Amino acid sequence: MTAELLGKYIWLVRTFVRAGDRGLDLGEIGRKWELRFGSPYPRRSFANHREAVEELFGVRIECDRTVNRYFIRYSGDVSDENSNAAWLINTFTVNNLLSLGKERLSGRVAVENIPSGQKWLTILMDAMTGGEVVEISYRKYTAQVPETLCVHPYAVKEFGKRWYLVGYCEERGAMRVYGLDRIVAMEVTGRPFEMPSGFDVDELFSGSYGIYLPEGRQPGKIVFRASEKEARYLRDLPLHPSQSEFPQRGEGDKPVLFSIKVIPNEDLLMKFCSYGDKLEILSPESFALSVASAHRKALDMYGTKL
Secondary structure (H helix, E strand, O other): OOHHHHHHHHHHHHHHHHHHHHOEOHHHHHHHHHHHHOOOOOHHHHHHHHHHHHHHHOOOEEEEOOOOEEEEOOHHHHHOOOOHHHHHHHHHHHHHHHHHHOOOOOOOOOOOOOOHHHHHHHHHHHHHHHOEEEEEEEOOOOOOOOEEEEEEEEEEEEEOOEEEEEEEEOOOOEEEEEEHHHEEEEEEEEEEOOOOOOOOHHHHOOOOOOOOOOOOOOOEEEEEEEOHHHHHHHHHOOOOOOOEEOOOOOOOOOOEEEEEEEOOOHHHHHHHHHOHHHEEEEEOHHHHHHHHHHHHHHHHHHHHHO
């Protein structure tokens, strides 16, 4: 799968989302395609693209045979910001729009760059779609020499401006997470692998923060306090999908209590530290002490400058 072909799949989905319940007939689809890509749209190509869109995004382009019009049932779901397919489609759509308009909009659009997604993401998605094992040459930050590993690519996950490969490592005999920016080389082997029944990457990490695998540990509740001003940011961009807010009594600019249900890890510790004095952890005490200790070490580092 090339990036160009993936872009065409994205365009097709977005075109049908815009068409709504009425859908499009073959003539309308062909005219829109020719206007966008400058070439005819053979019926066989459209059929192949329909299959690929369903396999890749889980989005089915159906046909109402009574009027010979094609449509996406419940097309609003594809625009749902909580939908994984919608996120992926929107991400690639934005990238395509930026590429098309970069000359006219030069100096007017700024996005964060995620280098790791540029080289390996399309290859990985191709291997995932085909159910094929990938062989990667992987160099840890702590290692001088890369190691060769055969991985069953179950999923890809983005976190903190990095893309990660989530899969079963044959050499380790267990699930592992690999940063794409640390992959030196990658080859799709052609060997098939079997996906675990019911696998869902969001469910796998539902009790974690970042890209730490749960590894049998159970999430616990972390309660923290924020100012009313900071609470507004947290409502718009929660720390974790499990975030909930305690009911407030009275009015005014009062501290707001939140909770998340996660397995504490180094990434979560760093996240709370990044808020400085804007958030206060109330429980559990052990995690609050860990954050306090990290702040104390930072204070000791800069103490002579105060």
